[in-house]
Amino acid sequence: AQSVAQPEDQVNVAEGNPLTVKCTYSVSGNPYLFWYVQYPNRGLQFLLKYITGDNLVKGSYGFEAEFNKSQTSFHLKKPSALVSDSALYFCAVRDIPAGGSYIPTFGRGTSLIVHP
Amino acid sequence: DAGVTQSPTHLIKTRGQQVTLRCSPKSGHDTVSWYQQALGQGPQFIFQYYEEEERQRGNFPDRFSGHQFPNYSSELNVNALLLGDSALYLCASSLYQSPLHFGNGTRLTVT
Numbered sequence: 452a453q454s455v456a457q458p459e460d461q462v463n464v465a466e467g468n469p470l471t472v473k474c475t476y477s478v479s480g481n482p483y484l485f486w487y488v489q490y491p492n493r494g495l496q497f498l499l500k501y502i503t504g505d506n507l508v509k510g511s512y513g514f515e516a517e518f519n520k521s522q523t524s525f526h527l528k529k530p531s532a533l534v535s536d537s538a539l540y541f542c543a544v545r546d547i548p549a550g551g552s553y554i555p556t557f558g559r560g561t562s563l564i565v566h567p
Numbered sequence: 568d569a570g571v572t573q574s575p576t577h578l579i580k581t582r583g584q585q586v587t588l589r590c591s592p593k594s595g596h597d598t599v600s601w602y603q604q605a606l607g608q609g610p611q612f613i614f615q616y617y618e619e620e621e622r623q624r625g626n627f628p629d630r631f632s633g634h635q636f637p638n639y640s641s642e643l644n645v646n647a648l649l650l651g652d653s654a655l656y657l658c659a660s661s662l663y664q665s666p667l668h669f670g671n672g673t674r675l676t677v678t
Binding site: 483485487492493494495496497500541553554555556557558559560 | 573598600602608609610611615623657659661663664666667668669670671672674
C-alpha cells in the first residue's frame with residue numbers, strides 16, 4: 452500500500468523568506484513522487500516530480516524538492532517566497548513495483564500563506 | 568493546446584437525483600482519472616479509464632460509474648445522490664506514466 456502524510460495543515464512565511472512544505476511517504480517499492488499546487492476554485496497544477504537520479508529536483512515557479520530516502524521525505528522548498536505563492540500544496544506518491552498501479556495517492560494538503 | 572476541460576463548472580442537485588459530469592482530456596492523452604475532493608481534503612481516487620475500459624477503481628460505491636468514449640473523453644455518473652456527495656469532482660488526464668493534468672473541476676452541491 453502507498454500513503455503520504457503532510458504533517459502541517461498550514462505554513463506561514465514572510466515574503467522574501469525561504470519556505471518549506473513537508474511531506475513524508477510510504478511505499479512498498481520505489482517511490483514516484485509529485486508536488487501539485489491548487490489555487491482557489493481551480494484544479495491541481497503540476498509543479499515537479501521525482502523518479503530517480505539527483506535528490507534535488509527543480510520545478511516550476513522556482514520551486515524545488517529534496518528527496519531523502521532514509522527519512523522517506525520529499526519536502527518542497529523555495530529560496531524566496533512570494534505573496535503569489537499563497538495556495539494549497541499537495542504531495543502525491545505512486546509505488547513503482549513491476550506492473551504496478553499508475554494511480555497516485557494524494558496527501559491532505561498544506562495551505563501556504565505568504566505574508567507581505 | 569487545450570488542457571483538460573470539464574463541464575459543467577457548477578451543479579446543484581437534490582438528494583436521490585442522478586448527475587453526469589463530463590471531461591475532455593488534454594490533447595494527446597489517452598487515460599482519464601476521476602477524483603473527488605471534499606472541502607479541506609486531498610483528492611480521493613474514484614476510477615481510471617483507459618481504452619474505454621475501467622482500469623482501476625478506488626473505494627467508491629457502485630453508485631459511481633463512468634464511461635470513456637473513442638475520442639478519450641469521459642463521463643462520471645453518480646446515482647441516488649447523497650448529501651455527502653457534495654464535493655469538487657476533478658478529472659485528470661495522462662499518457663502512460665506521465666504526471667496527471669487536472670481540469671478545474673465541477674463543484675457539485677447536493678441539497
